[in-house]
Amino acid sequence: MHEFGIMEAALETAAQKTRAAGATQIHRLKLRVGKLSGVVPEALQFAFDALKDKSLAAQAVLEIEEVPAVCWCADCAAEFETADLKYECPRCHQPSGDLRRGKQMELASLEIS
């Protein structure tokens, strides 16, 4: 359940940015979460619901954008999206350890006033 700690960190950064922009309320909080980030969107939502009341985001909507895991196949010189997280190039069927996207955990944007 490290989603709680992650959500706490996200809300803290969001509060700092909101105050720095001179605003007092967060209306929408958008996170971007890679398929290989190790966090589960449902658990993030659960953590958000439990933590938001004590934050500037008490009235906010949480939006989570999931980013697929994309690997680079050196033989084909092309990217491919991993199906079932198996890291196998659909063209040449070689496995690839070169992950290009899908591990990120980002605070994408805030809607504030």
Added chain:
Amino acid sequence: MCQECGCSQPGPYQVGDRKIDAHTHTLPDGTVITHSHHDHGPSHAHGHEHHHHGHAHHILNLNTGILNANDRAAEQNRGAFKALNLLVLNVVSSPGAGKTTLLTKTLNELKGRLRCAVIVGDLATDNDAARLRTTGAPVVQIATGTLCHLEAGMVAEAVKQLDLRALDLLIIENVGNLVCPASFDLGEAVRVVLHSVTEGEDKPLKYPPMFHSADVVGVTKTDMATAADFDRELALKNIRQASPRAKIFEFSARTGDGIQAWCAYLVALKTAGR
């Protein structure tokens, strides 16, 4: 860049003897806002006074990493370890896969070859630390309380209790968990993911983030493979699929099988200066 509101305008500057501490923003609807940085506070909101309706919502595009703080701490650790030419492993597995037993064997086998220390994380008790101390190596226990993983800052604190200059190899035994520790870089050079034959062949497919991040995957308790009906070929195929970068080891800490090859690998890594 303005540190207060994050816009790409310069901070305060001076023209002649006049101090200028204001800049302008253009809102999406074309409204131009000028504000001074002295005004920042709860009463000041970009666009409030200037917009048609009183409570204009404002979009802040941030795109900042949520675990930036941990990642920065991990990079600091990594830099410090590199400067000391210290090889650091982060060992993860599910609870009961045999981390402590393997490490105890490893420490004994490496005696006289590498100077080792261990940092061990658990929610509670120092039972594992006590087992590891029987090898004579210095051991620091981190009791995480309720936290399901170690973080880079905890490691930075724990290494203060060790004389890093007198070490060749630092092994971090993470909390038994195949999910959360995947997200928390500790600054290690090598991430070792263990999985025991009693856990079945499809463990790597069930925990993709952890296995994909592995530099080494170790199959433990191989002496129990027959009893557990373990399909070795299938397991190795799954590991290669989930962990394409990883070097694979198979060991039995009980019989000692595979321990020498593993220790030779660690000595070679250390000699190569990783």
